[in-house]
Amino acid sequence: MNPIVEVNRLNKTYGKDTVIRDVSFVIEQNKIYGLLGRNGAGKTTIMHILTAQLFPTSGDMLVFGEKPYENNRVLSRLCFIKESQKYPDSFRIVDVLAVAASIYPNWDQKYALQLVEDFRLPLKRRMKKLSRGMLSSVGVIVGLASRAPLTIFDEPYLGLDAVARNLFYEKLIEDYAEYPRTFILSTHLIDEVSNLLEHVILIDAGKILIDEDADEIREKAYTAVGAAQQVNKLTAGKKIIHQESIGGMMTTTVLERLNGAQRREAATLGIEIVPVSLQQLIVHLTGNKGNGKVAES
């Protein structure tokens, strides 16, 4: 284990509202992390604190083993791509790349220009004349070509079409394979990125709900589909996170790893076992249970 970020009991309050409560986690080197959660869960606040753009109310944090505030040794190794980055009015894409080249020590200009071509961007056009999707593409390109040891993407997709998003995933995997480094992706499009993630941190109402390897999470829950009576037999006494029924049929999602014996029991009862995707699991875990009370950030 090689931690590059260590966060210990972080809290952030605005007046009476607590937006981050007692959050602790570790980010290890050269892994792709998903920072997931609903709107207002506290994802962006955490990313702002990590990148030293916001002070926590309490708690400690080390990034690359040091405190990040006004610390250029740390900040020069970070690249944070925000959802809606603002640019000076006069800037063209080519100017953004030039500034990025001067900020990021590992910047690869050749790669950046290749990406501009792949994403079909007009290099000489002014930023304020770009469409929403093109602006997002510029962010994606800066994030990838920075080759920063810790690269954070906060909802980089706004306005990106399916083709461009796919291109992003493809380039991310390719470049990560060639130049391993640490990525944190924050996104709502969980199904699309779930295969890319090695580790998932799920935030709900300012707290950590899940902090586990993606592969572990895939086996964390299952859905049983079948005749209500039989399904109830199988899932009695289990931790049920979702249940629906129509006619005599019932689907019940259980938060538990299914073992071989249970799988055979299900088969005997004529119950179909359906896997639960990361997205479904998160919807069930963070859905309307009334505990999602948190201040709007």
Added chain:
Amino acid sequence: MGPIMDDGRPIFIQIAEKIEDDIIGEGMPEETQVPSTNQFASFYQINPATAAKGVNLLVDQGILYKKRGIGMFVASGAREKLVEKRKEQFYEQYVITMIHEAKKLGITTDQLTDMVRRGDGLK
């Protein structure tokens, strides 16, 4: 994303199964080199660490072996080993499930046997 991956099971296991299928189907003959984990990762659009985990699973089982500085190769005898393993799984995965469904529909064992014969006649 990776359209061939299903949602519930760990991806590294699915990757290992894809490689197994390819060895059984002789798309990857014994003693030939298999793609690198990075190639698997790009092809299936998955995390390279996950792809490596899948490949290592097969290394642990002696299906693949590492040639230092060159890459991964299919071990000799791998195909036979896999076929044996899959035969064991076949009963659980297909036969049991089929019998349950047949019972639900009131299909007798004789009728089922007839159906299997009929199915075998097709090709």
